[in-house]
Amino acid sequence: MAISHVSLECVDGENVSIAKYPPLNRLSITQNNRPMMYAKALEYNQANMVVTYIPSLGTPPLMLDNINRDIVGAKQRLHLKPIPNF
Numbered sequence: 001m002a003i004s005h006v007s008l009e010c011v012d013g014e015n016v017s018i019a020k021y022p023p024l025n026r027l028s029i030t031q032n033n034r035p036m037m038y039a040k041a042l043e044y045n046q047a048n049m050v051v052t053y054i055p056s057l058g059t060p061p062l063m064l065d066n067i068n069r070d071i072v073g074a075k076q077r078l079h080l081k082p083i084p085n086f
Contacts, residue, residue: 013041013048016066020051029053039080041067047083 017036024034034053041048050065052074061074068079 013050013066017049017051017064020064024051024053037085038083039063039065039077040083041065042079042081043067048080050080 021034033055034051036049036051038047039050040046044067048065048067050063052061052063053071054061062071063074063077063080064071065077065080068077074082
């Protein structure tokens with residue numbers, strides 16, 4: 001699925017997260033720096049997959065999700081509660 005065809009309102013978090021990988025690959029962001037993780041979307045009381053981006057070791061991660069489209073730090077994502085890795 002081309003990223004240009006993804007409507008964020010109509011697709012679940014897993015599909016949106018997976019669709020973000022090809023553009024991140026083109027930006028040469030390695031998989032080690034952008035793990036996927038689940039977080040609980042507090043407003044909806046359900047799990048939501050997000051992509052995190054860790055610019056360098058020891059820096060706070062940025063989170064990309066389909067609820068809040070802004071790229072902000074994990075600490076500013078008050079609508080999400082991280083779920084420990086599975």
